[in-house]
Amino acid sequence: MSDTYTQIVNAPLVSSLASSLGLPRPVELDRFSAGEPVVNGPVLTGAAPDGSLRLSISRILDSIAAERAGTEGPVKALVFDATGISDSGQLVELQKFFYPGVSRLGPSGRAIVLGTPPASTGAVRAHTAQRALEGFVRSLGKEIGARGSTTQLVYVEPGAETEIDSTLRFLLSPRSAYVSGQVIRVGKAVTATPELDWDRPLGGLTALVTGASRGIGESIAATLARDGATVVGLDIPAAGSDLDAVTSRLGGRSIALDITAEGAPAAIASQLPEGVDVIVHNAGVTLDRTIAKMPEERWTRLMEINLSSEERINDEILARGLLRPNGRIVCVSSMSGIAGNSGQTNYATSKAGVIGMVEAMAPEMAKRKGTINAVAPGFIETRMTAAMPFGPREVGRRLSSLSQGGKPVDVAEAIAWFASPASTGVNGNTIRVCGQNLLGA
Numbered sequence: 001m002s003d004t005y006t007q008i009v010n011a012p013l014v015s016s017l018a019s020s021l022g023l024p025r026p027v028e029l030d031r032f033s034a035g036e037p038v039v040n041g042p043v044l045t046g047a048a049p050d051g052s053l054r055l056s057i058s059r060i061l062d063s064i065a066a067e068r069a070g071t072e073g074p075v076k077a078l079v080f081d082a083t084g085i086s087d088s089g090q091l092v093e094l095q096k097f098f099y100p101g102v103s104r105l106g107p108s109g110r111a112i113v114l115g116t117p118p119a120s121t122g123a124v125r126a127h128t129a130q131r132a133l134e135g136f137v138r139s140l141g142k143e144i145g146a147r148g149s150t151t152q153l154v155y156v157e158p159g160a161e162t163e164i165d166s167t168l169r170f171l172l173s174p175r176s177a178y179v180s181g182q183v184i185r186v187g188k189a190v191t192a193t194p195e196l197d198w199d200r201p202l203g204g205l206t207a208l209v210t211g212a213s214r215g216i217g218e219s220i221a222a223t224l225a226r227d228g229a230t231v232v233g234l235d236i237p238a239a240g241s242d243l244d245a246v247t248s249r250l251g252g253r254s255i256a257l258d259i260t261a262e263g264a265p266a267a268i269a270s271q272l273p274e275g276v277d278v279i280v281h282n283a284g285v286t287l288d289r290t291i292a293k294m295p296e297e298r299w300t301r302l303m304e305i306n307l308s309s310e311e312r313i314n315d316e317i318l319a320r321g322l323l324r325p326n327g328r329i330v331c332v333s334s335m336s337g338i339a340g341n342s343g344q345t346n347y348a349t350s351k352a353g354v355i356g357m358v359e360a361m362a363p364e365m366a367k368r369k370g371t372i373n374a375v376a377p378g379f380i381e382t383r384m385t386a387a388m389p390f391g392p393r394e395v396g397r398r399l400s401s402l403s404q405g406g407k408p409v410d411v412a413e414a415i416a417w418f419a420s421p422a423s424t425g426v427n428g429n430t431i432r433v434c435g436q437n438l439l440g441a
Contacts, residue, residue, distance in 0.1 A: 003381075003397065003404060024403035027148040030108035030174040032413065034226075039172040041076025041106065042069035046097040050084035053114050056161045057081060060168050075101070077110040077172050082133055083156065085115070087125040094136055102144060109149035112171050113137050114164070117155040117185060130155075134183055141181035141436045145401025150180035150436070157187040163425030169198070170417040178410035180401055181436035189424035191326050191369040201420045203228030206276050208268070210259060211283030213239040215382045216332070218246050219408035220280055223416050225250040229278065234259070234268070259283055259309040260301075265316035272317075278328045278419045279317065281310045281354075286384075291345045299346045306350035311357065318368070327370040330418045331358055332411070333430055335378045339440025351376070355430045362428030371427040373418045378434025381405045400435035 003026070010025055030040070043066045047054050057079055061068070069075045078101045085091060098111070105111065113136070118127040133153055141151035152171050156164055163186050170176050171184075197203055207224045211217035212233030221231045231252035235243045240256040247254045255271050257264055287302045310331065317323050336344050337351025358374045365372045379385060379396035385405065397405045411433050417423060432440075 024146065024398055026402065026404035027107055027146075029148045029177040029402070029404075031177050031407075031409065032174045036174070037066075038064040038169050039066050039076055039110070042067045042073070043077045043079060043172070044069035044075045044101055044104070045079045045081075046101070047081035048084035048090060048093040050086075051081035052083045052116075052158075053081040053156060053161055053164070056164055057114070057168070060165055063165070064169065064172075066172075069104075073104065074106045075104045075109070076106060077112065078102070078105060079112045079168075080114070082113050082115045082130075085129045085133075086121070086123070088129050088132065091129055091132055091136075098140065102140070105144065105147070105149055107147050107149070108174070108177070109144070109147065110172055110176075111137075111140055111144065111149065111151040112154065112168070113152070114154045114156055117157055120158055137183075138181045138436070142401045145180060145436060146403065148402060150176065150402075152176075152179070152181075153183045155183065155185045157185070157425075160186050160188045160425050163187070163189050163193070165193075166417060166420045166422035167426060170413075175413040175417065177413075178402065178406035178433050178435050179414060179431060182431050184426070184431060185429055186425045187427060190366045190371055190427060191424055193424050194326070194421050196421055197228070200228035201422060202278070202416075205278060205421070206230045206232060206272070206274075207278035207280065207419065208232045208234060208272065208276050209280045209282060210234045212246060213243040214246075215384070216377070216380065216408040216411050217282045219412040220282055220415055221246055221250060221252070223409060223412035224278065224280075224419060225252065227416050227419075229419075232271070232276070235283070259313065260304040264309065265312045268313060269316050269320050269322055272322055275322045275324045276317065276327070277324050278330065279313070279323070280415055280419075281313070281329070281331045283309075284332065284350075286344065286347050288343045288347065290343050294346060302346045303350050306347070307353045307357070310354070314361070323368070323370055325369050326421055326424065327368075328419045328423075329361070329365065329370070329372040330415050331372070331374040333374045333376040335376050335432060335434050335437055335440060338376055338430075338432065339437075358430055359428055366427055371418070371423065373426060373428065374430040375411055375414045375418070376430055376432045376434070377406070377411050378432060378437040379405045380411060380433075381407055399439065400437045402435035404435065406433060406435055
């Protein structure tokens with residue numbers, strides 16, 4: 001759906017007035033197109049004294065043939081290694097780097113800070129200083145979001161310095177257009193990172209995507225197929241014709257069933273006799289009402305679709321040993337599961353449960369040499385949001401640092417990053433795809 005407000009405030013005769021009135025003027029975000037470089041412009045790097053990631057950052061920038069920025073001129077990305085900050089007095093290193101750097105950052109720019117997980121520092125002052133990075137990154141995102149630029153904090157566990165390739169590539173690129181103000185944790189690899197084609201990292205792999213017949217699910221399926229996966233799309237029988245159209249276009253195949261039906265997990269497993277590499281739990285519904293008007297059947301129906309069915313499918317696939325080595329489970333949660341939302345007690349409960357499932361399963365998945373992560377979308381332009389009343393729809397669009405709604409492909413790109421065989425150190429994360437929505441953390 002077109003964003004009429006954005007078109008009006010950016011029109012030549014209106015833009016100056018909108019600017020003088022302080023109205024948000026969303027910029028068109030850079031998004032990924034095949035054949036483009038990872039980062040289209042110079043990258044300025046910096047580090048606090050004793051930073052541990054200088055060599056890793058340099059190696060990755062060399063591998064993507066990134067242009068290094070000089071002392072003057074515009075830049076596309078700012079990358080700062082803050083791992084060496086061990087007390088509050090050293091936080092001034094952030095100011096020293098970003099004070100001159102931010103003014104050079106162009107539209108749809110990237111600002112990335114890399115630190116050490118506070119709990120891994122082993123010292124009170126170092127823990128304090130590293131935790132302070134979150135406040136800096138989130139505030140910076142709100143300062144530069146009007147330009148379509150984003151900020152991220154990547155905590156890198158000691159010993160995981162070689163595991164940041166897929167994460168830094170994703171965050172530097174237009175694939176992360178609608179991800180901002182997030183805290184990402186990279187740990188030691190659950191298994192050896194394989195050699196792969198970065199243009200088709202999922203080549204030769206099989207991905208199961210639930211709710212794949214339309215909207216975000218269709219975009220997830222298309223993005224994983226673009227990256228080389230053979231997609232097995234799943235949706236309810238009533239959506240069978242739409243599902244078949246999607247999977248046939250992508251060279252995949254379909255499974256038409258109700259994931260809440262008795263025996264559904266076993267039926268899904270029987271359709272994957274040779275195993276699966278990526279499972280994307282995208283299927284979900286909203287059945288909104290306040291708790292005072294929420295009958296038990298309405299509550300239970302949503303919980304079965306959004307949460308309980310995912311648990312049963314995971315149990316079945318793992319019990320049968322069908323998730324292949326270096327396998328991925330990726331779940332779709334929601335901003336509502338983090339911040340809550342009036343009239344969505346059932347939905348928010350289910351999506352918070354998804355986050356809990358990711359947290360609880362991450363250690364077990366690591367033992368199985370796999371990972372589990374989640375994305376939590378904010379306001380995404382879909383048929384569902386297009387049907388919202390004008391007022392709530394406009395508020396939903398503007399209530400973020402980027403002052404606009406996201407696209408289904410923004411969710412799909414984050415899932416593709418989690419799904420990559422190179423993301424072996426990314427486990428137990430829930431990342432919001434919300435343009436740094438101003439509600440919640």
